[in-house]
Amino acid sequence: MVHDDSNQPLPLTPPLKRHATLQPLSREHMGGLIQARSLRQAADLDRASRVLAIDGFLDAWRSEIRAHFDDEERLLLPLVRSSTLRNRLLHEHADLRRLAERCEREPEAAASDKELVRELGVKLHDHIRWEEREFFETVQRDHPEELAALASEAAFIESHRPGSRARHNLSVDDAMPEAGK
Template identity: 45%
Template structure:
C-alpha cells in the first residue's frame, strides 16, 4: 500500500456538502491544468465543463460558503475566503471570454486550474479544520441544518436533471 503524504481528513457532517462540491471543483482544476498541454479539442472540453457547472453550482457554492462561514471565521480567514473567491471569479471571467474561440489560450486555463486547486486544498486542509475545531456542537448542528438543505438543492441531487457522471465529462 502506498504511503500517503497527507493523512485522510475527517470532516464534520456540517461541512461534508461543501467537500462534495470541492470534489467536482478538483476534477475541473485537474482537467483545466492538463488541457493546457493538450490539443485544442481537449482545451475546449475542459472549458465547456467548467462553463456548464459555473452558474449552476460553483458560483452558488461561493455564495453559500460566504453566507454560512464568514460569520464564524476570524477576520484573516474571512478576508482570505472572500479574496480568493473574487480572484477565482475574475479568472473565470477571463476563461469564459474564450468560450467561442476555436483554440482557447492554454495559459488562462492552466492559471484557473492551479488557482482553483490551491483554493480548494486550503479550504479542505486548513479552513475547514479550524471551523470544525472551533465551533461548539450546537453551532455545528445549526450549520449542518443549512448545509443539508443546500446539498438537497445541488444539481447532483436533482433526479429531474441528473448531471452526467464525472468520468464522462470533458
C-alpha cells in the same frame, strides 16, 4: 504555493473527518478538483481540448461552484474570527470569479489562452486544497455548535445540488472517465 499533483489519484471522500454540516460542501470539492484537473491537463493539449475543458468548467460553475462560493461566504465567514483566513477566502473567491467571468464572456479567446486555462485550474485546485486542509478544519474545530445550528442549510444544499450528495460505489473512473489519459 502551487502544487502539481495532477497525476495523483483524486480522493473520493474528504481526507479528514468532516463536521456533518460541512460534508455537502466537502463533497462538492470533489467535483471542483475534477474540473481543476481537467483544466490543468487541457492547458498543455490542443485548443479543442481546452474548449471542452472550459465547457465542462462552465457547466460546473453555473450549476454548482458559483453557489458553493456564495454559501461559504454566507454561512461560514460569519463564524471565522481570523482576518487572515477570512481575507484569503475572499481574495481567492474574487480571483476565481474573475477568471470564470472571463471564460463566460469570451470562451473562444479563453480557449486560445493556455496560460489562462492553466491559471484557472491551478488556482481552483489550490483553493480547494487550502479549504480542506485549513479553512474547514479551523471552522469545525472552533465552531462545532454553530455549524450544528446550520444543519438545515446543509440539507438545503444537498437537496438542490446533486454534487453535494453522498455518492456510493463511485470510482475515479466513473467520476472522470478520462482520468487515465
